[in-house]
Amino acid sequence: MPPTSANLKYAERLVAEIKEKIRLSTFSMAEYFRAAGDGGKLTVGAQLDTWLKGQRIEESTRAGYESCAKFWKITGLGDKALRALRTSDILTALATRPDLSGKTVNNYVQVLREAVELAVTDKILVDNPVIKVPHAKHQKEPPDPFSREEMEKVLVSLADKHPGQVSNFTEFWFWTGMRTSEIFGLRWDNVDLASGLVVVREAVVRGVQKDRTKTNVERTVNLNSRALAAIQRQREHTQVAGEHVFTDPRYRTAWVDERAYRRSFWTPTLKILGVRYRRPYNMRHTYATVMLMAGMNPAFCAKQLGHSVEMFHKTYAKWLDGDQNVREMARLETTLCPSYAQKKIKAP
Template sequence: MGRTEQFEGVYPRETSILVSFHWKGKRYRERVALAPTVANQRAAYRMRDEILVSIRIDKFTWDDFASYFPDSPRVKSGVAAAKPTFKAIAERWLVLAAPELAKTTYREYENVLKRYFFPLFGHRAIADIAYEDLAVYMAGLNVKSAKTFNNIMTPVRRVFDYAIKTKRVQVDITREIDSRRGQKPPPDPLDLTEMDMVLDRIRERYDPQWLNYFEFAFFTGCRPSELIALKWESVDFRRQQVRIEAARVRSIDKDTKTHTARDIDLQSRARDALLRQKAHTFLADGHVFTNPVTGERLMDTSPAVRTVWRPTLKAIGIRNRDARQTRHTFATMCLHANMNPGYISRQMGHTNARMFFEVYSKWVDADASDRERLKLDALFTRTSMSASTEGGQEPIAQHRHG
């Protein structure tokens, strides 16, 4: 049996966690309103460590005590009545949220709070921040993109949600600020001719490794973040499969977007691209695709996009698209080949088949749409021919095309 993880000074209770420490000659056992899960105990342990560091350097105050333990009887009895600031609550939430957040998400939330909210609201008591204060501030940012606006609001919503649960505020003012709805751009895949033109141009003008990279991308539908994280140990030539189990986002290695590994079947051109690439990187640092100039792993997708993809599209006169369209191109090629949509969806790593149908409905329904359109044309033709025959005139459809 596995050993239960233990955290010094942290004690799980039925619905909460006790944190124990000594300060000014006294022992304190304070309650934290978190379910006693392992992740929450680990977060409470980190919080306790912060407190001990502050005590050790003689920086821990009753204001800090109230910020960490707002429901403590010592706080309620008036020993420490200072209102916790927005910054203090936000920093506390970041500590507790860290175990459940991906590293990239944590860093993004932290950066948003530091850039947009700490300068203006950080020093203010969180309970004193009014809806109007926040609404006016957000409007003044003049953010045009719905996605950017929502990304800025997400961490501050989480902070206020935490403040509600810990009774630091009575009203969640972020609920009155609606999320914005933006139009998500539809897939913009290349057709077969355009794809061949792109690959031919890369073959003629660039290092062979870039041809291998993009041909593999076109014929697997992998996300760019998955391509740059792919290792040779995940390639099985005997089964002609590749296991996709990692991604690299904002220079950090992480799980795939869906947090689920998947095995993809190697189409012949994807397999051939890997066989060619094997001569370049198989004995190197373990990553399949590296930067041909430096020989080092691709830390992000910018070299592929900036030095190869965009110049290639521009040179052959194809409308500019982001490099993720290789993924959409794979999906639409498979649909044109009459492959099973459920199989394609699994290959691409969608969380469910419904998502695939929502994204690619235009191509899934392509043949059916043509058949339905032609039904109306056929009805019009039959009706016109019937009417013209009765009147002794040449059928309208024949007259039009004659």
């Protein structure tokens, strides 16, 4: 650094700052001299591990974070000295995987950002090079529900080839729109057949039964005739045991992983029928759109699915509009062309 007037003034301010921190016993060598302290040998991978150990999170969330940390380790950044980490290193690592979606990139970067920020908080680093990594653009996929015809074809096929538990399970899922974890965790003591209600208060996540749902809010679901019929048929299979309502008939155990259902029943059925593949979760979207197309109150629909009204409107805006878009455009056309209104009146 050349001894210019500006640099000399900066040095004077820095000396004064250091002296003040020494006086207050808050001075850290690592903060001002990057090669000092035990952090000199700390790697990016070790810092990720340290950050993960300090997270008080659900096991399912931890598994996701560990997957993100693994990405950085296998790209070679894991063995890099933390103090040598530069923004360009991160961008280069991401460039090796152009196949990653924007959402996945952001998830990976978020974990690294928070881990490195902890090093800044601990005075191991002065600044966080991950902050300057730009946010990747991505477009959230819109709901992709099944049509009523597709849904009925799937249910008829399952009733024929897998009658009983699998058929009941799928029909109940289609006609309640419950989350995967919620329908896996549903127990008989939360079912009121006389009133046609189920209370959603538990969930199964990665095979672990939890006494709370994804949103940590208990809700009551009103059963329509299709859902009620399906759960009534299910009684002979599992109600005596008094545990989970729906179980895997092959092993007589509770469903713990959607993959088993997909591989053995869901995917083969769609393939045989020639129905375009969508995840089982889209049964939830299907029920939401069926309710809306029936003209049901959006606030009631949101409550049934465990959504906030705001999130429900945002997710299903296309179906909320319904014929309203046509009506609104018709109003505009009436203004632009008065004869348009006369045509609509004369139309049979």
